Amino acid sequence: MIGDFIDGPLWYLSLTVFLLGVVWRLVAILRVGVAPDFSTARHGGAGGALRTLFTRSLPRRPVFTRGKVQLIAGYMFHLGLFALLFLAQPHVEFISERITGFGWVTLPHWGFILAAEVAFAGLLLLLLYRLMNPVTRLISDTGDYTASLLVFLVMLSGCLALAQAYEGLRLLHLLLAELLLIYFPFSTLMHAFTFAISRGYTGAAMARKGVNA
Amino acid sequence: MYRPVSGTAILRLLQLLIVLALVVAGNLSAQTQAEGIQLPNPGTDLWREVRQRAQPATPGPTSPMRQAPGIDLWSEVQQTNPVPAGNTQVKSVDSGMLINPVGDQWRRFRMEMLVPYGGYVLGGALLLTLAFYLIRGRVPIHAGPSDKRLLRYTVYERMIHWFIAAIFLFLALTGLTMLFGRSLLIPLLGPEAFSLLASASKEGHNLFGPLFLLALALIFFRFVRRNIYQRGDLAWLLRGGGVIGSKHVPSNFFNMGEKSMFWMLVLVGGVTALSGIILVFPILGLGRELMALSHVAHGVTAMAMMVVIVGHIYIGSIGMEGALEGMATGYCDLNWAREHHDWWAEQCEQNGEVVSVEEAAGTEGFAQGAPKHAPLGETGK
Amino acid sequence: MARMKFYCDAERCIECNGCVTACKNENEVPWGVNRRRVVTIKDGVPGERSLSVACMHCSDAPCAAVCPVDCFYTTEDGVVLHDKDICIGCGYCFYACPFGAPQFPADGAFATRGKMDKCTFCAGGPKADNSAEEYRKYGSNRLAEGKLPLCAEMCSTKALLAGDADVLSEIYRKRIVYRAASSLQRGVSYQDATLRSPSGLTGRASSNE
Numbered sequence A: 001m002i003g004d005f006i007d008g009p010l011w012y013l014s015l016t017v018f019l020l021g022v023v024w025r026l027v028a029i030l031r032v033g034v035a036p037d038f039s040t041a042r043h044g045g046a047g048g049a050l051r052t053l054f055t056r057s058l059p060r061r062p063v064f065t066r067g068k069v070q071l072i073a074g075y076m077f078h079l080g081l082f083a084l085l086f087l088a089q090p091h092v093e094f095i096s097e098r099i100t101g102f103g104w105v106t107l108p109h110w111g112f113i114l115a116a117e118v119a120f121a122g123l124l125l126l127l128l129y130r131l132m133n134p135v136t137r138l139i140s141d142t143g144d145y146t147a148s149l150l151v152f153l154v155m156l157s158g159c160l161a162l163a164q165a166y167e168g169l170r171l172l173h174l175l176l177a178e179l180l181l182i183y184f185p186f187s188t189l190m191h192a193f194t195f196a197i198s199r200g201y202t203g204a205a206m207a208r209k210g211v212n213a
Numbered sequence B: 001m002y003r004p005v006s007g008t009a010i011l012r013l014l015q016l017l018i019v020l021a022l023v024v025a026g027n028l029s030a031q032t033q034a035e036g037i038q039l040p041n042p043g044t045d046l047w048r049e050v051r052q053r054a055q056p057a058t059p060g061p062t063s064p065m066r067q068a069p070g071i072d073l074w075s076e077v078q079q080t081n082p083v084p085a086g087n088t089q090v091k092s093v094d095s096g097m098l099i100n101p102v103g104d105q106w107r108r109f110r111m112e113m114l115v116p117y118g119g120y121v122l123g124g125a126l127l128l129t130l131a132f133y134l135i136r137g138r139v140p141i142h143a144g145p146s147d148k149r150l151l152r153y154t155v156y157e158r159m160i161h162w163f164i165a166a167i168f169l170f171l172a173l174t175g176l177t178m179l180f181g182r183s184l185l186i187p188l189l190g191p192e193a194f195s196l197l198a199s200a201s202k203e204g205h206n207l208f209g210p211l212f213l214l215a216l217a218l219i220f221f222r223f224v225r226r227n228i229y230q231r232g233d234l235a236w237l238l239r240g241g242g243v244i245g246s247k248h249v250p251s252n253f254f255n256m257g258e259k260s261m262f263w264m265l266v267l268v269g270g271v272t273a274l275s276g277i278i279l280v281f282p283i284l285g286l287g288r289e290l291m292a293l294s295h296v297a298h299g300v301t302a303m304a305m306m307v308v309i310v311g312h313i314y315i316g317s318i319g320m321e322g323a324l325e326g327m328a329t330g331y332c333d334l335n336w337a338r339e340h341h342d343w344w345a346e347q348c349e350q351n352g353e354v355v356s357v358e359e360a361a362g363t364e365g366f367a368q369g370a371p372k373h374a375p376l377g378e379t380g381k
Numbered sequence C: 001m002a003r004m005k006f007y008c009d010a011e012r013c014i015e016c017n018g019c020v021t022a023c024k025n026e027n028e029v030p031w032g033v034n035r036r037r038v039v040t041i042k043d044g045v046p047g048e049r050s051l052s053v054a055c056m057h058c059s060d061a062p063c064a065a066v067c068p069v070d071c072f073y074t075t076e077d078g079v080v081l082h083d084k085d086i087c088i089g090c091g092y093c094f095y096a097c098p099f100g101a102p103q104f105p106a107d108g109a110f111a112t113r114g115k116m117d118k119c120t121f122c123a124g125g126p127k128a129d130n131s132a133e134e135y136r137k138y139g140s141n142r143l144a145e146g147k148l149p150l151c152a153e154m155c156s157t158k159a160l161l162a163g164d165a166d167v168l169s170e171i172y173r174k175r176i177v178y179r180a181a182s183s184l185q186r187g188v189s190y191q192d193a194t195l196r197s198p199s200g201l202t203g204r205a206s207s208n209e
């Protein structure tokens, strides 16, 4: 009953909210536009935008020397999460069944677990860092904690459901994931999409100026 | 419906049948006759009679009394060493072994020792702590809270402390669910709900277990320097850490008790973690003996850790005024430091590392350099 | 009621693995899982014997004692069964079992064992008798149809017997007596036998059962 609701209507609702919300937020951001740059361009912006999009994913020395913990935990969390979200066999199956209609290569079970371990360690360390460091504590608001907590709960419920034999545990995981999807567009979690815009913008601006950023 | 079958008569009979099957290959030696076959059984009596009639009156050189082949066959079946004695087409763990030599011991350890005594010990530790609190009450800061603070733990140190604490609590809860759930939770939840909870606990425990090893390593490398025993630690021990009597005992950054807890955690916790890792990989072709051994080591060390940690949590929270502050905010009260870690406090005061409450509370205090007493490295980041 | 037991006669088992195959086929046991196995002791040397083992349906079962979710039960026939909906695949029954009977479908890292599987004495499981679900999870329920386990029924030498303990022990007792008499009369054919017969006692190499 409640299970049917979670598995059916709520899933479609959350997916809709997520998709529409993300598009709406992105359109809103893009519609703001950029101030015209009157200087003569030394290079075209597109190449710079594209390059920066990827190069900024690599750690840079100044960043590395400033905060090792955040950097390492950050990589652990994001890479682990990406792997377990998009390469774990149960997830790929779910996506292929419910959304795309096709699947792709999946990690072996141990790879999935390893990704989960790495992501958990990263997330916990990042969350604790946020709480322990006075600066990050001061600049964090409820939204940040809600986002962290939701992601953590989704991951935890997924970990508890690893036996893949209990409908109740699967539904709990799904429910939390749905809440996360609904919350996503209206939170800082949007950085999963907006990072591309900001990096692209920086890259393009710098390339126009002829700066190798 | 089923009714529980009690008694071991059938098992004995079965055992008897197997014994007979194997000894029939040769004659019975006097020793097996004394051992396995004592149940009243017409077949046995008959066999005995037959055997007696077959026996030469005196074993002379022409008819040596030989060890019957059936007997060493039986001893191979009943093997006591964990290397499979037999061959089989079925390839899985220990499949060449007819009788598991360690299962019974392991079962008795878990069901007759770990479950009951583990429960008593853990419950006892909680009760003792409560009793201690009721009798001694909270240890106050005798001089009262001051308006001065000392930097006690950096961000990184607090972070890894709460990291291991969270993982430990989760592992303890999930582990205890598996251990005591059958007796405590099934009556409450019923078998289906408990099965779900137990499965969740098992999966969670298995996933977070290796993280405990990581956390332990982080803790070890960060805190080991300050936990090497020093001059003064022995005196602290001899005077019971100030628990016996009310006289205060001086100590360093960590006192003797804290150091001992650190080493206990590292060594015992290391065993817990490593034995746990073995248990997490059941299908490495490891035989049941190693698994059972790991389980014993895991159970005993986990219990030991939980008991010690009960005390640790008590002192760190309600047991002592001012103790939590250092691990929560990074700064401890100067008076608290003077009363519990006076040598360290003195050193800090000499180095001019005392800050005001305001400084400690804001980012200002955070910008203060690290004290020189310890290799703290990063201050705030 | 009956107390169901298996009994394997080491003097008769010829290690043909017919019981293993029969079991796998009858119960559609998943890949990699064998509920029954034949173990040969002293393989290739004098005194070689084989025994077919599966769950012995212990009267006071160690597996049931250690199971953290208490999913075992003993039927009226003395058959030890377990509920796969409750099992969490922890493997403790395998550590405790004297005969290595519990088996697990998965062989992955991180304790992915899946739900335990073991011999059911062809008695199905806790689901409705002979329902599709029972068959999928536990295999067939021959007992409910009034039949004995297929492994024993298929055993070509009647080394493996299944049935009520009283009946089995009676059969076996007879076998022993006949065997003893036979070896007294003719001597035994294998090496290291020391019995030689005095005249006057008649025996057959085997009973007819």
Ligand code: HEM
Pocket: B110, B168, B171, B172, B174, B175, B176, B178, B179, B202, B205, B206, B208, B209, B210, B211, B212, B213, B272, B273, B274, B275, B276, B277, B279, B280, B298, B299, B302, B303, B305, B306, C068, C089, C090, C091, C111
């Ligand atoms: C550090 C790494 C650890 C690992 C890898 C680990 C792993 C395991 C594994 C695999 C089991 C057996 C469960 C099963 O087979 O499904 C287990 C049981 C258990 N663990 Fe751990 N564990 C770790 C740490 C801890 C800690 C820190 C505690 C306690 C604070 C703990 C307490 C227990 C308990 C109580 C059991 C249940 C024993 C039983 O049911 O007989 N474990 N652990």
Ligand code: SF4
Pocket: C054, C055, C056, C057, C058, C061, C062, C063, C064, C080, C096, C097, C098, C099, C100, C101, C102, C118
């Ligand atoms: S699984 Fe093992 S312990 Fe349990 S009843 Fe069968 S033989 Fe006995």
Ligand code: SF4
Pocket: C063, C066, C067, C068, C069, C070, C071, C082, C086, C087, C088, C089, C090, C091, C092, C093, C094, C102, C115, C116
């Ligand atoms: S594997 Fe299943 S049946 Fe065996 S002890 Fe664990 S929960 Fe019980």
